Amino acid sequence: MLSPQSPDASLLNARQAQACLDAAEEIRECYRVLEKPGLNIVGEILRGQGKFYEMDHYPKKDVYDKEHDSQYYYHAHRRDHDEHGHFHLFVRHAAMPEALKPLDGPEGDDRVAHLIAVSMDAWGYPTELFAVNRWVTDESWFKAESVISLLDRFCIDHAHPNLAVNRWLSAMVQCFRPHIESLLLHRDQVIARWQEEKRQTLPEVLEDRDLEVTGTIVLDMKDWQKALQKEQQRQLAGQAVNRSVQEQPEP
Numbered sequence: 001m002l003s004p005q006s007p008d009a010s011l012l013n014a015r016q017a018q019a020c021l022d023a024a025e026e027i028r029e030c031y032r033v034l035e036k037p038g039l040n041i042v043g044e045i046l047r048g049q050g051k052f053y054e055m056d057h058y059p060k061k062d063v064y065d066k067e068h069d070s071q072y073y074y075h076a077h078r079r080d081h082d083e084h085g086h087f088h089l090f091v092r093h094a095a096m097p098e099a100l101k102p103l104d105g106p107e108g109d110d111r112v113a114h115l116i117a118v119s120m121d122a123w124g125y126p127t128e129l130f131a132v133n134r135w136v137t138d139e140s141w142f143k144a145e146s147v148i149s150l151l152d153r154f155c156i157d158h159a160h161p162n163l164a165v166n167r168w169l170s171a172m173v174q175c176f177r178p179h180i181e182s183l184l185l186h187r188d189q190v191i192a193r194w195q196e197e198k199r200q201t202l203p204e205v206l207e208d209r210d211l212e213v214t215g216t217i218v219l220d221m222k223d224w225q226k227a228l229q230k231e232q233q234r235q236l237a238g239q240a241v242n243r244s245v246q247e248q249p250e251p
Helices: 014-035 041-046 142-147 163-175 177-198 202-206 221-247
Strands: 058-065 068-073 085-092 112-120 126-132 212-218
Touching: 014 041, 014 163, 014 177, 014 221, 041 058, 041 142, 041 163, 085 163, 112 142, 112 163, 126 177, 126 221, 142 177, 163 177, 177 202, 177 212
Parallel strands: none
Antiparallel strands: 058 068, 068 085, 085 112, 112 126, 126 212
């Protein structure tokens, strides 16, 4: 299977790099306020939910932000994978342009776009991002570019089940937006190749249980933040050189 391309911070413009860095600081702040009383992301999602069962959604009935029409839930089912569980992140109908029509899956007011999944370890920290086939989440299927256009619309802006967790998830989408974009574009490549090799129609591929995860990218917050800071410094140095050249008197 094709491998998704890891993002390159040097390809980001100044605005994009700063947005990722701002989100990284938000993530660190969420960790700070959780860790002070000994809490973590996963623990807060499972708090008061009873025994943790595979495939069940946590919290029960998912988390919705009606203002932003955003949704997420946490669960586990990847027995062959080294994770505690993972988040699935969505935006729903009201957050989408009316003209955006799915290629398959729920339509009209039932439209729902799966943005990305965030894999977590047993200590409550993210380990990777991954994209999935349509049948996994029963989503409305849009081209990668359409889903990418919706990333800025994901926002969970309330305190249920935990404000820090909700702010963390919202910031994760912004901090690792280049990773998500890469996974979504790669997802479409995998689907197209599957169609060609299996001689299946698009709806057949999207329901093929032999294709579940289309690609993963391992997360390393420290390395990504360092790469962003290095690129930002390079851009600032370049701007300083340009100013110096412009300020030199004409001979």
